[in-house]
Amino acid sequence: MSVLVYIEHAEGSVKKTSLEAVSYGKALSEKLSAGEVIAVALGRLDSGELANVGQAGADKVIHVDDEKLNAGVIQAHAEAVAKVYQQSGSSTLVLAKSSMGDAVAARLAVKLGAALVSNVVDLPDTSNGYKVKRSIYTGKAFAETSVNKEHKILAVKKNAVDLKMNGSAAPVEKVDLDIAPANFVTEITSTDKATGEVLLPEADIVVSGGRGMKGPENWNLIEDLAKELGAGTGCSKPVSDIGWRPHHEHVGQTGVKVAPSLYVAVGISGAIQHLAGVNSSKCIVVINKDAEAPFFKAADYGIVGDAFEVLPKLTEAVKALK
Amino acid sequence: MKILVCITHVPDTTSKIQFTDNNTKFDKNGVQFIIGPYDDYALARAVELKEQLGATLTVINVGEAETEPTLRKALAIGADDAIRVNAFPSDSLFVAKQIAAIAKENNYDLIMMGRESIDFNGGMVHGMVGEMLGIPSVSPVMKLEIEGDTVKMAREIEGGKEHLEAKLPLVAGCQEPIAEWKIPNMRGIMSARTKPLQVVDPAGEEIATEVTTYQLPPAKGTVKLVDKDNVEELVKLLKNEAKVL
Numbered sequence: 219m220s221v222l223v224y225i226e227h228a229e230g231s232v233k234k235t236s237l238e239a240v241s242y243g244k245a246l247s248e249k250l251s252a253g254e255v256i257a258v259a260l261g262r263l264d265s266g267e268l269a270n271v272g273q274a275g276a277d278k279v280i281h282v283d284d285e286k287l288n289a290g291v292i293q294a295h296a297e298a299v300a301k302v303y304q305q306s307g308s309s310t311l312v313l314a315k316s317s318m319g320d321a322v323a324a325r326l327a328v329k330l331g332a333a334l335v336s337n338v339v340d341l342p343d344t345s346n347g348y349k350v351k352r353s354i355y356t357g358k359a360f361a362e363t364s365v366n367k368e369h370k371i372l373a374v375k376k377n378a379v380d381l382k383m384n385g386s387a388a389p390v391e392k393v394d395l396d397i398a399p400a401n402f403v404t405e406i407t408s409t410d411k412a413t414g415e416v417l418l419p420e421a422d423i424v425v426s427g428g429r430g431m432k433g434p435e436n437w438n439l440i441e442d443l444a445k446e447l448g449a450g451t452g453c454s455k456p457v458s459d460i461g462w463r464p465h466h467e468h469v470g471q472t473g474v475k476v477a478p479s480l481y482v483a484v485g486i487s488g489a490i491q492h493l494a495g496v497n498s499s500k501c502i503v504v505i506n507k508d509a510e511a512p513f514f515k516a517a518d519y520g521i522v523g524d525a526f527e528v529l530p531k532l533t534e535a536v537k538a539l540k
Numbered sequence: 541m542k543i544l545v546c547i548t549h550v551p552d553t554t555s556k557i558q559f560t561d562n563n564t565k566f567d568k569n570g571v572q573f574i575i576g577p578y579d580d581y582a583l584a585r586a587v588e589l590k591e592q593l594g595a596t597l598t599v600i601n602v603g604e605a606e607t608e609p610t611l612r613k614a615l616a617i618g619a620d621d622a623i624r625v626n627a628f629p630s631d632s633l634f635v636a637k638q639i640a641a642i643a644k645e646n647n648y649d650l651i652m653m654g655r656e657s658i659d660f661n662g663g664m665v666h667g668m669v670g671e672m673l674g675i676p677s678v679s680p681v682m683k684l685e686i687e688g689d690t691v692k693m694a695r696e697i698e699g700g701k702e703h704l705e706a707k708l709p710l711v712a713g714c715q716e717p718i719a720e721w722k723i724p725n726m727r728g729i730m731s732a733r734t735k736p737l738q739v740v741d742p743a744g745e746e747i748a749t750e751v752t753t754y755q756l757p758p759a760k761g762t763v764k765l766v767d768k769d770n771v772e773e774l775v776k777l778l779k780n781e782a783k784v785l
Contacts, residue, residue: 228698233698290697290702292667292676292677292678293670293676293677296667296671315663316698317679317680317695317696317697317698318697320663320664320667320679321667321677321678321679322667323664323667324632324636324663324664324665324666324667324668324670324671324677325667325668325670325671325677327633327664327668327671328633328636328668328671328672329671332748333633333748333749334632334633334662334664334748334749335749336632336660336661336662336663336664337661337662349752351755353661354659354660354661354754355551355557355658355659355661356658356661357757358557358756358757359557359559359754359755359756359757360754360755360756360757361660361751361753361754361755362751362752362753362754362755363749363750363751363752364749364750364751364752365748365749366747366748366749366750367748373664403676403706403707404676404678404704404705404706405704405705405706406702406703406704407703407704407705408702408703409697409700409701409702409703410700410701410702410703411697411699411700417698417699418698418699419698419699420698423784447785465682465696465716465717466696466699466700466701471553471577471658472553472577472578472658472715472716479784480778480782480784480785490553490554491553491554494553497757500782500784501778501782501784503774503778504763514763514765515760515763516760517760517763518760518761518763518764518782519763519764519765519766519774519777519778519782520763520764520765520766521765521766521767521768521771521774522765522768523768524768527768528768528771531771532771532774532775535771535772535774535775536775536785538772538775539775539779539785
């Protein structure tokens, strides 16, 4: 018996959300005596980087070092993970929620005849059956969900457990798999990647701007603060709808859902749809010149004031802290 | 060309979420139900494709009789006919099985739906349907064009997008900006009343997961306001009190 964790990587590094999933797998294994924690990585990646996955709690890393798996072809990844799952005799698969994680998990649930729970926010409770707590209604509620199958897939939401990098390097085992060409019929022709930025869904701090920023030309104020904080930048739906900022920065019910330690909202009134995208944040700071903005009700800290005055001062104050 | 769009029947995005019966049931009292916002994008793009390619467009929902007004709205927006699988949509695997069973009978070229429902947010049904039918599934799709039997798509990935090509048949989980939401016009609303809405029995009853209880998040305390001329105080609080810096 073992717990298998699907690892995603980008630009030569294992994603932080995947390391969190490994820590989740480790905590689950300890709590339920579920055996070894095995991480599986697909495509070209440095072995040293993979060994580091051990620090997050993996006992072993299986590396399918196949160039064809470099690109995230959903079917091919699902097929590869299914093979590793079966060969390793696992009973639980853990992965981080992401555009790739979701897509792979769904196909795996069917391939493995497994029960799947998405948006998991805590470790399973086995005091009476096997129950998992998950976030629903875009963070507005939780559902205790009983899982009625032997094989289980848990798609874990960010911050479900703390990332612990206190383990030791894990042995990396290279495995060759024969993935049928039929799994590669979807072709990724090109990728546009925002480079040099903190990825929003994975950011530990997020600074977002709304219509109160008055125009895209003022975004340097948001970016300056974000840079000092090491934060990702986001925006409200109106801002991405008018085209001030790219769509992938839209935070909210129908955009990116973030779960950072700190969320700073500037010039965003706090419509319920925006709050749905940020309500898993640990700490929320709202800066708005309208003291009546509904966002203040959802905030931990607030400043009533003009963004154009407050932001430069705040950036300086953060700089002074260092 | 035959297109199937899967529609969820979900509380309006502004709804206050509450539960009844000892936190075992969703409280529908005062809640307005809508077509899932992501499904609405899928439907809007499907209507455009229908007009462009002369396709037929069917909408499907897995749900009890109360979801029919939502299906009628989809018909008013431009679908030709509707199917309701008469069952409570207990989990994503169950819903996917129902859709796959209907799809097997009808051989759709393109199956579209939202990237996720906004009630349970699983984002899994499209992938499951793809696997059940042995065809590709792509999500979240923000652009979808059809040229012959080739589907050209853009898919959102963390911090960017990916351009892909695949052949039909295919399942796509959609999101903005794939198309603009369409508002039904009067002619659409009138014609929707008489368009066919077929009710079918579910295939199989196996339930892999089941919600036992619901919970609301703990109430947020009151906001601590810091004077705008003393932002250093905010930084101190974030460092020493909230411990997030």
